[in-house]
Amino acid sequence: MLKAINDKGEEMVAYNKSPVQLEIIRQQPLYCPECQCEVILKAGAVTIPHFAHVTHSNCSSQKGEGEAHLKGKLDLYHWLRKQGIQAKLEHSLPSIQQRIDILIKLNRKYAAIEYQCSPISHEELMKRTLGIASKNIFPIWIFGDRYYPSKHAMIKWNTTLRTSVMYLPKIKQTKLFFYDSMKARFSIASDIYTHKSKAIAQLHHDALNRLKWKDLFQHRPLPQSILFKKWYIEKKYFRSSSRRFVSKYDEAYLKELYYLHLHPQSLPSCVHLPVKNAHRYLTPHYIWQTQVMLYIHQTPIYSKITWHEIRRISQKYFYHHIDSIYPGEFLHPAYDYLKLLVKIGYLEQLGYSTFKKVKEVYFPNTLDEALKEDQLLLEKLLKF
Ligand SMILES: [Zn+2]
Known part of the structure; x- marks a missing residue:
C-alpha cells in the first residue's frame, strides 16, 4: 500500500519522499488504514517506497500488491x-x-x-x-x-x-x-x-x-475487414474435423449434429457468424446459430419468422450467462444474428420483431465448397 497512518492519525505517503524524509517516517509507529494493524515502511534502492503489514495478514489492502x-x-x-x-x-x-x-x-x-x-x-x-x-x-x-x-x-x-x-x-x-x-x-x-x-x-x-x-x-x-479476415480463419478451424479441444458443449453439439446426419463441414455458411455481446453467454454461439438456421431451413419460403419464436427456440442456449458488472440494456446476440441474416439475404425485415424468409438455406456438399461459401459470405458482409 502507498499510504499509512501514524499515531496522530495523519496520512503518510512515502513514494515521493527523500531518503531523509523516509527516515523520519520510518521512526514513527505506522498503521494500516484498513485494519489498523501495524505496518512498516519498505524502501529499497529499486522498489517504490511503500508500506506492508508486519505480520502475515488477510487484510484486503495487502492483496495483489506487487x-x-x-x-x-x-x-x-x-x-x-x-x-x-x-x-x-x-x-x-x-x-x-x-x-x-x-x-x-x-x-x-x-x-x-x-x-x-x-x-x-x-x-x-x-x-x-x-x-x-x-x-x-x-x-x-x-x-x-x-x-x-x-x-x-x-x-x-x-x-x-x-x-x-x-x-x-x-x-x-x-x-x-x-x-x-x-x-x-x-x-x-x-x-x-x-x-x-x-x-x-x-x-x-x-x-x-x-x-x-x-x-x-x-x-x-x-474494421470489418479485420474482423472477417480473422473470422475466416476461425471458421476454417470450425469446419475441420480434428478438434484439439472438445468442451462439454461441443460434445453434446457434435452428437446432436450426428443424429441429424450433419457435421460442421456440411453446415451452411450462415452458421458461426460474429455477433455482438456473445461474451455474456457460455454456450458457444455456433450452437444456437445452428438451431436458428435449422428452424429457418424448415420454414417454408416467404413465410413469416418472428423474433418471439427465435427467442423461444434458442432460449435454453442463453441460460448459462455471465453476469456483467455493468447493468443496462444491450443488444441480444440472437437479434444481432437475425440482422446479419437480413444482410446476407436469407431474411427480409418487416418490422422490429417480424421477418420473412426470402432465400433457401444452402448446405454445401464438400469441405472445399463449404470454405468457398464461407469466403463469399464474409465478403458479402464486408460490403455492408
Ligand atoms: Zn491492513
Whole structure:
C-alpha cells in the first residue's frame, strides 16, 4: 500500500519522499488504514517506497500488491492529476471494508479506478464492484500485465474479463482497458467480438503519457475487414474435423449434429457468424446459430419468422450467462444474428420483431465448397 497512518492519525505517503524524509517516517509507529494493524515502511534502492503489514495478514489492502501494481497505480494517479482531474490515491470505504486504488471526481460525479494485476475471480470482482457502486461511485477496471492482449489483436478470454466488458450506450460500443506498468503502455480494446476462448477487438496501444482521459471513451470501431479476415480463419478451424479441444458443449453439439446426419463441414455458411455481446453467454454461439438456421431451413419460403419464436427456440442456449458488472440494456446476440441474416439475404425485415424468409438455406456438399461459401459470405458482409 502507498499510504499509512501514524499515531496522530495523519496520512503518510512515502513514494515521493527523500531518503531523509523516509527516515523520519520510518521512526514513527505506522498503521494500516484498513485494519489498523501495524505496518512498516519498505524502501529499497529499486522498489517504490511503500508500506506492508508486519505480520502475515488477510487484510484486503495487502492483496495483489506487487511492484507492477504499485507502479501502475502511481502512474495512473499522476497521469490523471497532470490532466487537472481531481484524484485521490487509496481511498478507504470503511463501511464496506474496501479500498479504492484511485478515486476521481469528474463533473460532480465520482469514479473509482481499480488497477487489477493479480488474478481475481469474477465473483470477487463482482462483489468489489457492487461495493463501490453502492457508494454511488462508478467503477472502472484497468487490467495489468497478466491480462494484457496479444500482438494479434486477440484477448485471451477469461470470465473475469468477460464480466468486466463495459458497454457505452452513447457510442454503442464495448470497451476493456489494460495497462502494462513496466512498459508504461495503455491499451484500449473496443468493439469486442467473442469466439470461445478468445476475443477479437479493435486494440489501440499507446504510451500512457500520450493519452488523455477522454481518449479512453472514444468511438473506435473494429474494421470489418479485420474482423472477417480473422473470422475466416476461425471458421476454417470450425469446419475441420480434428478438434484439439472438445468442451462439454461441443460434445453434446457434435452428437446432436450426428443424429441429424450433419457435421460442421456440411453446415451452411450462415452458421458461426460474429455477433455482438456473445461474451455474456457460455454456450458457444455456433450452437444456437445452428438451431436458428435449422428452424429457418424448415420454414417454408416467404413465410413469416418472428423474433418471439427465435427467442423461444434458442432460449435454453442463453441460460448459462455471465453476469456483467455493468447493468443496462444491450443488444441480444440472437437479434444481432437475425440482422446479419437480413444482410446476407436469407431474411427480409418487416418490422422490429417480424421477418420473412426470402432465400433457401444452402448446405454445401464438400469441405472445399463449404470454405468457398464461407469466403463469399464474409465478403458479402464486408460490403455492408
Ligand atoms: Zn491492513
